[in-house]
Amino acid sequence: MSATETASGMEPVVTETRRRQPRLARHPRGRRGRHSVLLSVLMTVMLLYALLPLFWLVVNSTKTQAALFSTFGLWFGGRFALWSNIHQVFTYNNGIFARWLGNTVLYVVVGAGGATLLATLAGYGMAKYDFPGKRIVFAVVLGAVAVPGTALAVPTFLLFSDLHLTNTPWSVILPSLISPLGLYLIWMYASEAVPTELLEAARIDGAGELRTFLVISSRLLTPGVVTVALFTVVATWNNYFLPLIMLSNPRWYPLTVGLNSWNAQAATAGGQAIYNLVITGSLLTIIPIMAAFLYLQRYWRSGLAAGSVKQ
């Protein structure tokens, strides 16, 4: 029995469900229900809870350091200082913030990009090929999902430190390259989205395996790949523990570790409190990731469905 069957065999009902899904689109459920005021009120409370801190962040990034302490937190007050705060964020300490931004982009492009590529190739290989040792790969990858990633961070640091990799971009990029969840999502996606008949037709026509993948399969896999890319981009953009451990030179910090070092500065003896920069820097850190997130969330949801339902 192949590993694909093992995985989907756990939930045979799901395959059944999938097949019927096109019908579901024609039958939107609960048409008879009327809009419920109670539900709207309850969901509005949750919406406010979700948005309140973000609103707070926007409001307070317009304040000067002094106004932060003297005005009410949830409304604008004092001089409108957003532009000067942004200017200060980018000029403080010789413009180290721009450097952190560049580092984050580097870690995201190479780390998340590489993770998506490796997971796509491997997930496709698991779904569409049988090869010696496949069951071992399946068992080990599944086991690795259960092992806590952050618990491994300290041993990884110790190993990298012996190899003189710490304090280099590699120490952050290399561990980001592995996404067992990404492999799993592509695997499940490829089993359904890439018809084996199509691959066989390509083989009969004499196309090599790699060429078949590049020309035919990669196109069919695109929605799944976008989902995995989003997962890995958010994970690397927001990565904190790993770079915190691996890097001691601020010039290699990503935004997350850099912002926290600015915040911690106030607590150190003789350190200058720069909360206005921490707050404005936080806002600047989340704007790109939120824009990407909102723009691409429709792909995200479809892939999430594949992952959550099939597991």
Added chain:
Amino acid sequence: MSANSLPAAKPAIVGSPRRRRPARGRWAGWGFVGPFVVVFAFVLLAPIGYAIYLSLYRQQLIGGTTFTGLSNYHLALTDPRLWSSLRRVLLFLAVQVPIMLVLALLAALALDSARLRWAKLYRLSIFLPYAVPAVVASLMWGFMYGSQFGLIARLRTFFGGHFPDPLSGNWALTAIGNVVTWEFVGYNMLIFFSALRAVPGELYEAAELDGATHLGIVRWIKLPALRVAIVVAVIFSVIGSLQLFNEPNILQPLAPNTISTNFTPNMYAYNLSFAGQEYNYSATIAIVMGFVTVIIAGAVQWYGRRRAA
């Protein structure tokens, strides 16, 4: 819509790919899986092996590194600081995870009920915090909790001092739980919502013909359909709780007296390594926590499957 973006699956291809394997190149699959496996071995398997190796040794100022067998494990299992941190994350797990998942479940059911106007707005807004880095989430909530220019400070003056300081004493764990709930309630909501969308439409039609009420449909159709998704969400949340690090570590400067260096097992392992240079013992704790996580996550999965049978 999840249903529309998936290509219509042909049942035939879900079956065994083995039969149709190309005659040439039994090893062709390795070409695709190989690169992942190589990096995987280097960044995941090697550190696990290295941690096991380290945990069997002890480094002393005099005498250097000596093999000590399982004595580090003996030390860990009798270490009151590890136990108190473990008890703390287990308490966190027992309280925060159910609250977060129940909220996520209710929100997903509301989104799926077709009785909510502007469902997409709610869905996106509640999911949005997932994109916020833990660092920024903790900093924002930390500032709001803070007594200097926080909102809580305002509330305290308003309520005349009867309002507790969220970063003092027993409240710190609650304050951290709130940050974690804020970050992940939307993510879990979306997992549940996606699973609900996969329920075949005819089930609802049949239920309507039988005169089922809304609550009846939730009880007999929707909740059973969510079983797998709930097990998955519980496992992810259990792993997340046992690994708790970012939020308490970032809030620590605000509450240095409450959030100790061994507040959670992960913070303990981190501080042993980076403040104490006790690498061997730190590696031991990482291994112990790995075991604890695998056991608890495995138990959740076993329980979920047994209920299914």
